[in-house]
Amino acid sequence: MSTVKPAADPETDPRVKAVFDDIRTTRNSDFINNMWLYLAYDPALLENTWREVKAIMATPSTLDPLVKEMLYIAVSATNGCSYCVHSHTAAAKAKGMSAAQHAELMSIIALAAKTNQLATALQVPVDPAFDADRN
Numbered sequence: 001m002s003t004v005k006p007a008a009d010p011e012t013d014p015r016v017k018a019v020f021d022d023i024r025t026t027r028n029s030d031f032i033n034n035m036w037l038y039l040a041y042d043p044a045l046l047e048n049t050w051r052e053v054k055a056i057m058a059t060p061s062t063l064d065p066l067v068k069e070m071l072y073i074a075v076s077a078t079n080g081c082s083y084c085v086h087s088h089t090a091a092a093k094a095k096g097m098s099a100a101q102h103a104e105l106m107s108i109i110a111l112a113a114k115t116n117q118l119a120t121a122l123q124v125p126v127d128p129a130f131d132a133d134r135n
Contacts, residue, residue, distance in 0.1 A: 006037045015043035019050050026058050033087060066095040074109050 011017040019040075020032050039046040057068055069092035076084035089102070097105075118124075128134050 002038060004038060004041045006034075007040055010037060010040040013040070013043055016040045016046060019043075019046050022054070023050065026054055035083065035087065066092060066097055069095055070097065070101075070105050073105060074112075077109050078113065 007013075007016075011020055020036065023032060023036060024030055036046065036050070039049055057065075057072070061068075063071075069088050072088040073085060073092060076088060089097075092102070
């Protein structure tokens with residue numbers, strides 16, 4: 001259940017329409033997913049969020065687009081965001097993530113969660129070799 005209602009016709013707002021058009025162009029798709037539809041209740045928030053997402057996720061960089069999606073899945077799983085896990089898993093599959101890669105990603109997420117919890121519970125001190133201030 002959402003906390004806001006999406007606008008009945010969000011593209012009547014020229015700012016929203018401009019963002020939606022850019023999403024369609026950037027993604028080469030007519031599909032506007034619910035995240036953007038719901039963010040459209042606040043055109044400034046929609047614009048700012050899309051600008052960040054486009055700059056990081058849709059702009060070529062040193063990380064491969066599939067790696068970006070897999071990282072997004074890992075963080076979304078850790079943060080408990082079911083919507084983002086679903087949308088970025090679909091995006092990763094569209095970018096070529098295989099079933100074997102997805103299974104390995106789940107293993108890494110589970111392992112990191114376990115060892116993070118152990119390190120936190122044990123309050124393991126950081127090794128001097130890992131401290132950037134000392135190296």
